[in-house]
Amino acid sequence: MHIQNLKKELKKLIFAYRFMRIVQLPYGSFGAGGNLSDAAIDPKSLNQIVQFLSRTERGRIALAEKKSLGKIDLQQLHQLPSNTLGYIYADHLLKNGLTPPPVREHTSDTYRYLFNYVMETHDIWHVVTGSNTDKAGEIQVETFSLTQFYPARFWVVLLAKNFLKTAIEDMDMCSQHMEAFVRGWIMGQQAQPLFGIPWNTLWEKPLDEIRAQLNIRPYLGSELEAAIKWRGEEITAKSELVGVK
Known part of the structure; x- marks a missing residue:
């Protein structure tokens, strides 16, 4: 029992050390993600993710075949x-100085496949969710991803890293970041499961049609902001009625 407790404490220390390393990375960077996810995802949580993704036939097929996005x-x-997924995705990468994900060798390891899948589809999910590449946009797409995968520690750690960076470096952007979190959460809950979609067969399809079929509402942002503004005005009005300054 004593040895087991020591192992748990050592794992916590390793996890904390790796977490502090990635706090130094930009908001959207997965840089040290490989090392971090090794500590953040244990066999039990990996099994929970697999079970969650297997709830759809498309997810089960993807996990069985483990296909990559390709070149x-x-x-x-x-x-x-200009209205197609392929054009908008390419335009997104070119305008932001990004490069396509590298072609990855086939792997039979489920954990490695899932990590590769996230890396390959990250910018596609940026496009389909209408998430910018600014700090708020990265928080939005990561929150969306959290709802689409099982709430794994990996995604929670990435979001925690971003909010810690907000607290340390960008407190003036706190409201925008919290709104991005809420937008990503609501969009992810409303959307159809994206895992396993063969994106490379949809390049020529209009993006609006893809969003409609997947029930993705990227303009939820304006609706949310209007609701927040209305709520704020309502609270102010009530405060004035009771004499609260």
């Missing part, structure tokens, strides 16, 4: 009609 030709995608 992406940005210039070719950028020649597609």
